[in-house]
Amino acid sequence: MARRRSRLTRRHLGVATLAAALGTSLRAGAFGEEGAFHPRLLLTGTRQPDRRRRTALGRWSTEVVGRTSSPARLGPTTVRADGPPLLAEPFAVWSGSKAPEPLTAREVSWLQRYVAMGGILLVDDEEPGEGSFLRGAKEQIARVVPDGSPIPIGDENVVFRSFYLLRKATGRIQKEVRLEAIVRAGMTQIIFSPNDLLGALARDPGGGHPFEAVPGGESQREQAVRLAVNIAMYVLCSNYKDDQVHAPFLMRRRGSESP
Amino acid sequence: MIESWAFSGDLERGWLLLAAALAFGSLVMLVFEVMRRGPSAGRLLVAGSGLLAVLALVLAVLRPVRVFERSSTVGARLVVLVDASRSVDLPADAARSRRAVEDAVLEELRRHFADVRVRALAFSQGEPSLLEGKPTSAAPTLGSDLTAALESIARATDEQPQAVVVVSDGRLERPGPDVGDATIRATTGRLQVPVHTVSLATAEPRDAHIRSVRLAGSIVAHQPARLEIEIGCTGGLGCGEQLVTVRELHLGEAPVIRASSVVRVDGGRGAAALEVTLDRAGRRILEIELDSPDGDAIPENDRRFVAVDVARDRVRLLHVAGRPTYDVRALRTWLKSDASVDVVAFFILRTRTDDVVASQEELALIPFPVDELFTKHLSSFDAVVLQDFDAEPYGLSIHLRRLADYVKQGGGLIMVGGPNAFVSGNYAQTALAEVLPVSLRGIPPDAAVDLAAFSPALTRAGRRAPVLEPVASLVGERWPEMPGTNVVGDAREGATVLLEHPRRHTKTGAAMPVLALGEYGSGRTIALTVDGSHMLQFSSFAADSGGRAHGAFWDAMLGWLMRDPRFEPASVELPRGCIAGVPTTMALRAMFADEGAEADLEIQRMGSGKTVRQVHVTFADGNGRTTADLGPLEAGGYTATVRLDRQGRSAPSRHDFACEAGGDEWADPRPDPTRLESIAQATGGIAVAPDGITKLPQPRATRVVAERRVEAWLPAWMWTALAAALMGGHWVARRRDGLS
Numbered sequence: 001m002a003r004r005r006s007r008l009t010r011r012h013l014g015v016a017t018l019a020a021a022l023g024t025s026l027r028a029g030a031f032g033e034e035g036a037f038h039p040r041l042l043l044t045g046t047r048q049p050d051r052r053r054r055t056a057l058g059r060w061s062t063e064v065v066g067r068t069s070s071p072a073r074l075g076p077t078t079v080r081a082d083g084p085p086l087l088a089e090p091f092a093v094w095s096g097s098k099a100p101e102p103l104t105a106r107e108v109s110w111l112q113r114y115v116a117m118g119g120i121l122l123v124d125d126e127e128p129g130e131g132s133f134l135r136g137a138k139e140q141i142a143r144v145v146p147d148g149s150p151i152p153i154g155d156e157n158v159v160f161r162s163f164y165l166l167r168k169a170t171g172r173i174q175k176e177v178r179l180e181a182i183v184r185a186g187m188t189q190i191i192f193s194p195n196d197l198l199g200a201l202a203r204d205p206g207g208g209h210p211f212e213a214v215p216g217g218e219s220q221r222e223q224a225v226r227l228a229v230n231i232a233m234y235v236l237c238s239n240y241k242d243d244q245v246h247a248p249f250l251m252r253r254r255g256s257e258s259p
Numbered sequence: 260m261i262e263s264w265a266f267s268g269d270l271e272r273g274w275l276l277l278a279a280a281l282a283f284g285s286l287v288m289l290v291f292e293v294m295r296r297g298p299s300a301g302r303l304l305v306a307g308s309g310l311l312a313v314l315a316l317v318l319a320v321l322r323p324v325r326v327f328e329r330s331s332t333v334g335a336r337l338v339v340l341v342d343a344s345r346s347v348d349l350p351a352d353a354a355r356s357r358r359a360v361e362d363a364v365l366e367e368l369r370r371h372f373a374d375v376r377v378r379a380l381a382f383s384q385g386e387p388s389l390l391e392g393k394p395t396s397a398a399p400t401l402g403s404d405l406t407a408a409l410e411s412i413a414r415a416t417d418e419q420p421q422a423v424v425v426v427s428d429g430r431l432e433r434p435g436p437d438v439g440d441a442t443i444r445a446t447t448g449r450l451q452v453p454v455h456t457v458s459l460a461t462a463e464p465r466d467a468h469i470r471s472v473r474l475a476g477s478i479v480a481h482q483p484a485r486l487e488i489e490i491g492c493t494g495g496l497g498c499g500e501q502l503v504t505v506r507e508l509h510l511g512e513a514p515v516i517r518a519s520s521v522v523r524v525d526g527g528r529g530a531a532a533l534e535v536t537l538d539r540a541g542r543r544i545l546e547i548e549l550d551s552p553d554g555d556a557i558p559e560n561d562r563r564f565v566a567v568d569v570a571r572d573r574v575r576l577l578h579v580a581g582r583p584t585y586d587v588r589a590l591r592t593w594l595k596s597d598a599s600v601d602v603v604a605f606f607i608l609r610t611r612t613d614d615v616v617a618s619q620e621e622l623a624l625i626p627f628p629v630d631e632l633f634t635k636h637l638s639s640f641d642a643v644v645l646q647d648f649d650a651e652p653y654g655l656s657i658h659l660r661r662l663a664d665y666v667k668q669g670g671g672l673i674m675v676g677g678p679n680a681f682v683s684g685n686y687a688q689t690a691l692a693e694v695l696p697v698s699l700r701g702i703p704p705d706a707a708v709d710l711a712a713f714s715p716a717l718t719r720a721g722r723r724a725p726v727l728e729p730v731a732s733l734v735g736e737r738w739p740e741m742p743g744t745n746v747v748g749d750a751r752e753g754a755t756v757l758l759e760h761p762r763r764h765t766k767t768g769a770a771m772p773v774l775a776l777g778e779y780g781s782g783r784t785i786a787l788t789v790d791g792s793h794m795l796q797f798s799s800f801a802a803d804s805g806g807r808a809h810g811a812f813w814d815a816m817l818g819w820l821m822r823d824p825r826f827e828p829a830s831v832e833l834p835r836g837c838i839a840g841v842p843t844t845m846a847l848r849a850m851f852a853d854e855g856a857e858a859d860l861e862i863q864r865m866g867s868g869k870t871v872r873q874v875h876v877t878f879a880d881g882n883g884r885t886t887a888d889l890g891p892l893e894a895g896g897y898t899a900t901v902r903l904d905r906q907g908r909s910a911p912s913r914h915d916f917a918c919e920a921g922g923d924e925w926a927d928p929r930p931d932p933t934r935l936e937s938i939a940q941a942t943g944g945i946a947v948a949p950d951g952i953t954k955l956p957q958p959r960a961t962r963v964v965a966e967r968r969v970e971a972w973l974p975a976w977m978w979t980a981l982a983a984a985l986m987g988g989h990w991v992a993r994r995r996d997g998l999s
Contacts, residue, residue: 035585037583
C-alpha cells in the first residue's frame with residue numbers, strides 16, 4: 001500500500017513535468033520537481049538553437065526518468081548567458097555547429113558567476129567533423145575560466161561511472177573516446193563533448209531519430225544515451241560514486257569486464 | 260602623652276650610623292695622636308677640647324629632637340584559616356566529623372588567643388571568606404586551595420597578621436603533597452609570618468574508595484580511550500579483588516556499560532586501565548562504580564560521576580537520499596566541502612520499476628546495505644540525514660525503532676522534505692515519528708503534501724535564534740519561494756519552530772512548522788519540510804549571496820545538532836560545582852536576552868528522565884546573566900535544559916552535569932597531618948593536634964600610635980655655632996700645645 005503511494009507520487013510528478021512541457025501555467029518546479037534534472041540550452045550572441053537538437057533535451061530527461069530514480073523536467077528550455085536566469089539552476093548545455101560569436105562582457109560576467117557558484121556546463125559540438133564550435137567555445141570559455149584549461153577525461157573520471165560503467169565517450173559521431181573537462185577544486189565543471197551527444201539523443205516529431213549514429217548505429221546511440229544519463233547523474237549526485245564505499249564494487253566490476 | 264627623644268628628626272638610620280662611625284674614627288685618631296706625642300702640659304686640654312668638638316660636630320649634623328607620642332597597645336592580629344572544603348565532612352573519628360572537630364578547635368583557639376585579635380576565614384577555592392558562626396553551619400564547598408588563601412592574605416592592603424593558624428585535615432589541593440619548603444615559603448610570599456597548623460584528624464577511616472579517575476589524553480568520539488582508575492583501601496579494611504564498572508549515562512535510558520574490570524588491591528592500593536569508547540561527542544557523564552567490601556565506612560566514595568568532554572575528530576554523518584535531485588546535490592556538495600565532516604552517503608539511484616536497459620554488470624550501482632548500516636554501523640555515526648527517503652521500499656521501516664533509540668542515546672537526526680519524506684515516506688505511526696520535533700498524527704496520505712508555492716516565514720524564535728543568524732546575515736529575513744511542502748502537524752512539546760508556513764495551519768490552528776528543532780532523549784532532531792534549501796546555493800535568489808547562504812544554513816544546522824556552543828541560545832554553569840545534598844546554584848547566560856527576558860530551566864535526572872526541578876528565571880538587567888537556585892540534588896547525572904521565552908520559545912540548550920556526594924574531596928578520605936607539619940616547619944610555625952592548641956605561641960602585641968609630635972632641642976644654627984666654637988677652642992688648644 002505504502003509502495004503504491006510512493007509510485008503515485010512519482011506519477012504525480014510525471015504529470016507535473018508533462019504539464020510544464022506543454023507550457024501550462026503550472027510552475028516549472030512543483031514540490032518534488034524543483035530540484036529535478038533540467039538540461040537547459042544555453043544561448044549566446046544572436047545564434048538560435050537548432051530545432052532538432054532542442055528535442056534532445058526532452059529525450060535526455062525522458063531517459064533519466066525512465067532509467068533512474070531521479071526526476072527530470074521533460075520540457076526543453078533555453079537560457080541566455082547574459083542574465084540572472086542563468087543562475088537559477090546548476091546545469092546548462094552549450095551546443096553549436098560553427099565557431100561561436102565572441103562572448104560579450106556581460107555574458108562572460110554571468111558565466112563567471114555561474115561557474116563560481118558551482119554550475120556545470122556541457123559544451124557539445126554538433127559538427128564533430130569540423131570541430132570549429134568546440135575550438136571556438138574553448139577560446140571563449142578560457143575568458144570565463146582563465147585559471148583552468150581543458151584536460152582529457154576517461155573512465156577514471158566519475159562521469160564515466162556515475163550510473164553506468166562506461167569505457168568511452170561517444171555521441172552521434174564517434175570522434176573521440178575521451179571527453180575533455182575543466183576541473184576546478186576537484187570538481188568536473190565544464191565538460192567538452194566532441195561527439196555531438198545531443199545529435200544522438202534528438203528525436204523527430206514521429207519519434208524517430210533525425211540523425212544516424214556513425215559508425216556504430218543503434219548500439220552507439222545506446223552508449224550515447226548512457227553517457228547522457230551519467231552526465232545527468234553526475235550533475236545531481238556530484239562525485240557520489242567516488243566515495244570509498246563504492247570502490248570495491250566498482251573495481252570488481254571493472255575487473256570482470258572484457259578489455 | 261609620652262615624651263622621648265631621638266638623635267635626629269629627619270635622617271634615616273643609615274646616615275646616623277655613618278655619622279657615628281666618622282665621629283668614632285675621629286676620636287680614635289685623636290687618642291692615637293695624643294698618645295704618640297707623650298706627656299705634656301696641654302695633653303688633657305687637647306683631648307678634652309677635641310672630644311667636645313667632635314661631639315658638637317656630630318650633634319650639628321644630626322640635630323637631636325624631642326618626641327611627644329600618644330599611643331596604645333593592642334592585641335596582635337591572628338588569622339585563622341578554617342578548611343571549608345567537602346573533605347572535612349568526613350569522619351575524624353568514630354564519634355565526630357572533621358567539621359565538628361573544627362567547631363571545637365575554633366572555640367579553643369578563640370579561648371587560647373583571648374588577647375589576640377582573631378579573624379576566622381573559611382578557605383576552599385580562591386580568596387577566603389569571612390567565617391561567620393561555626394564551621395558546621397557553613398555550606399561545604401569543593402576545593403581546598405590553601406595556597407590561594409595565603410596569597411590572598413599576603414596581597415591584602417589592610418593590617419598584616421602576626422601569625423596564621425590553619426585548621427584542616429591536610430587533604431589539600433595546594434600546596435600539594437610533594438612540594439618542598441622553598442615552594443611553601445614562596446606561597447606565603449611577602450607574608451613573612453609563621454603559619455601554625457592544627458590537624459583535624461590523624462586516623463584513617465576503614466574505607467574502600469575510588470581514589471582517582473584519569474583520562475590518558477583527550478577522549479575522541481568513536482576512538483578507544485584509556486581510563487586510569489586507582490582504588491584505595493584504608494584503615495585496615497580487607498579489599499582483595501574488587502569489581503570496577505564504567506557506565507555511560509543517558510537521559511531517559513538505562514546506563515550503558517562501557518567497561519568493567521576486576522582490580523587487585525595490594526598494600527591498600529590497586530589500579531586499573533580500562534578502555535572505553537564513547538560514540539557521542541560533547542559532554543558525557545560517566546558513572547564509575549566500585550563493588551565495595553563489607554565494613555566500608557564511606558559508601559559515597561565508591562561511586563564517581565565524572566563529566567567528560569568528548570572531542571570530535573570529524574563529524575561522522577550518514578546521508579541517505581531517496582532520489583538524486585538538486586537538493587541532494589547541494590547538500591552533498593556542502594558536506595563534502597567541509598573537511599570536518601566525514602560523510603558516508605547512500606543515494607537510491609534506481610527503483611525496481613526503472614528500466615536501465617543494461618545488465619547489472621554494466622551498472623555502477625551497489626545494493627543499499629540498509630540492514631548493515633542501521634544495525635552494525637549506526638552507532639558509529641554522529642548524525643543521520645534522511646533526505647526525501649521512503650522508509651518502506653528500501654527496508655528501513657524495520658529499523659526505525661533502532662534509529663529512534665539511536666537518537667535517544669545521543670545521535671542526531673535530520674529529516675529533509677520531499678515527496679517521499681514525513682508522512683509520504685511512511686514515517687507516520689512509527690517509532691521514528693515520536694522522535695521528530697513535529698507531529699505526523701492525523702495527516703491522511705493523500706493530503707501529505709501541499710503543492711502550493713510559498714515563502715517560509717521566520718517565527719519570533721527564528722529571528723532571535725543563533726542557529727539562523729549566519730544565514731540571516733547573508734539573506735536577511737527573506738527566504739526563497741518553495742514549490743510546496745510536506746504537511747506536518749504541530750511542533751512537539753519542547754520543540755522550537757524557526758520557520759513556519761505563512762498560510763497553512765495545523766489542526767490546532769497554529770502555523771504549520773517548516774523548520775523545527777527538538778530534543779529527544781540525549782539526542783537532537785531537525786525537521787525541514789521543504790526540498791528547496793538548495794535554492795540558497797543555486798538560484799536567482801542565491802545569486803546575491805554568491806550561494807554562501809546554503810553552506811551557512813547547513814553549517815549551523817549540523818552545528819546545532821552537534822551542540823556547537825556557537826549555536827546555543829543559552830549556556831549554564833555551576834560556579835560552585837554540585838555537591839549532593841547541598842543547595843546548588845546554577846548560573847545562566849543567554850546570548851540574546853533583553854531586559855526582562857524570561858526562561859524556563861528544567862533539570863532532569865539521567866537514566867529515569869524524571870524532571871527534578873523546574874525553575875522560571877528572569878534576566879532582570881538585560882546583560883543576559885542570571886542565577887537559579889536548584890536546591891539540594893541527589894548524586895547522579897543531570898541534564899539542564901534552558902528555553903528562552905522572550906522572543907518566542909528558543910531552541911532548547913542542553914547541558915549535562917554531574918552531582919557527587921564528595922567528588923575529589925572524598926576520593927581519598929585519609930587525613931594528611933604530615934603535609935600540615937611540612938607547612939608549619941617551612942614557615943617557622945608549629946603543628947599541633949586539637950588537644951595541643953595551648954602550645955601555640957602568643958603573637959606579640961602591637962603598639963598603635965595615635966598622635967606624634969617632634970620638636971628640635973635647639974635650632975640648627977645654634978648647633979652649628981656651638982660646633983664652630985668648640986672646633987675653634989680645640990684648634991687654639993692644639994696650637995698652644997705645639998700641634999698643627
